[in-house]
Amino acid sequence: MQREMPEHLHPNATSSPVAGDLWVVLRAPNDVLVFEVADGLGVVSEHGVVPDGAHIRVGEYAGRTLWATRVDADEDLAVRGAQFVHARQIIGALDPDQFSAFARARMLVEWHHTHRFCGACGAPTVIADGEYASVCAACDLRSYPRISPVVIVAVTRNNQILLAQPIRAGRPMYTVLAGFVEVGESLEQTVAREIAEEVGLTVTDLAYAGSQPWPFPHALMVGFTAQYASGEIVCDTTELVEAGWYSADALPELPPHGSISRTLIDAFVATHAAR
Numbered sequence: 001m002q003r004e005m006p007e008h009l010h011p012n013a014t015s016s017p018v019a020g021d022l023w024v025v026l027r028a029p030n031d032v033l034v035f036e037v038a039d040g041l042g043v044v045s046e047h048g049v050v051p052d053g054a055h056i057r058v059g060e061y062a063g064r065t066l067w068a069t070r071v072d073a074d075e076d077l078a079v080r081g082a083q084f085v086h087a088r089q090i091i092g093a094l095d096p097d098q099f100s101a102f103a104r105a106r107m108l109v110e111w112h113h114t115h116r117f118c119g120a121c122g123a124p125t126v127i128a129d130g131e132y133a134s135v136c137a138a139c140d141l142r143s144y145p146r147i148s149p150v151v152i153v154a155v156t157r158n159n160q161i162l163l164a165q166p167i168r169a170g171r172p173m174y175t176v177l178a179g180f181v182e183v184g185e186s187l188e189q190t191v192a193r194e195i196a197e198e199v200g201l202t203v204t205d206l207a208y209a210g211s212q213p214w215p216f217p218h219a220l221m222v223g224f225t226a227q228y229a230s231g232e233i234v235c236d237t238t239e240l241v242e243a244g245w246y247s248a249d250a251l252p253e254l255p256p257h258g259s260i261s262r263t264l265i266d267a268f269v270a271t272h273a274a275r
């Protein structure tokens with residue numbers, strides 16, 4: 001079954017970039033070319049020479065065709081007024097349209113880069129005409145861009161929120177708990193399992209609180225709020241440095257703005273800050 005997409009999002013393997021098209025330029029593994037624009041930073045530009053190598057049609061941006069490309073880790077493009085930065089460093093500075101373009105470009109480029117050969121028979125693949133699918137010329141296997149759901153949960157207890165310092169953060173930054181959905185799980189089951197595994201608690205009153213594509217490399221963050229139900233915090237020390245309950249007026253270092261984790265924490269603060 002082919003996935004239906006709006007006409008303007010159709011990739012088209014036979015079309016080619018032309019002058020005036022727009023670009024998102026990514027550098028392996030997580031850098032993005034950033035431009036200074038009138039009121040901040042930009043990741044979409046018509047600047048520069050199109051690099052050699054694979055590129056993929058991302059869709060439309062500001063009424064023009066948007067392409068993305070991936071250059072090697074050691075490559076540096078000489079583009080006036082632009083530089084590569086780690087994408088996580090500038091997410092909070094992008095407006096929603098820029099973030100969306102970056103996320104889509106990042107995920108499509110990553111998918112294209114990792115699906116150049118068939119997973120069944122090993123023959124080279126091509127991108128399908130009319131949908132985002134890599135198609136094997138030998139056995140006709142179709143592979144679609146992978147999207148990996150991750151639950152992220154703001155757990156509250158009275159006037160406090162559960163925050164934890166992940167080991168992988170590499171610095172004293174505290175965030176709400178999150179974890180990948182495992183094969184065969186519902187989102188509700190993932191929430192219960194993750195919170196039990198990471199801090200030994202049970203929760204109740206789970207409520208959906210929004211979602212965000214998170215292109216590192218291909219997650220869809222699915223946000224929830226939940227209420228503490230039972231248990232005492234016992235950290236999984238393979239994942240967390242520590243975890244604890246925090247009041248809105250005494251928060252530790254938080255994730256950057258622009259992430260759904262920060263949005264969930266900010267929502268807690270907005271409803272629990274002293275008035």
Ligand SMILES: [Zn+2]
Nearest residue numbers: 118121136139
């Ligand atoms: Zn094949």
